[in-house]
Amino acid sequence: MSAEPGGPVLVAGPVEVVLGDGTTARSDRPCVALCRCRRSRSYPWCDTSHRPRRRPPASHQG
Secondary structure, eight states, rough: OETTTTTTTTSSSSEEOOOSSOOOOEEEESSSEEEESOOOTTTTTTSTTSOOOOOOOOOOOO
């Protein structure tokens, strides 16, 4: 297990996570990223929503 600064916790799988409502989320993947920021649409799995979103440069019509 390792924690990425400002990012997810990486865990060797398979993994079972008991959520706050008592349900269990399971993954059979060899390594999973657990969300710590709670922004993920696929919580408890990380979908990189913690990353800052960069805006494309403004185009100048000149």
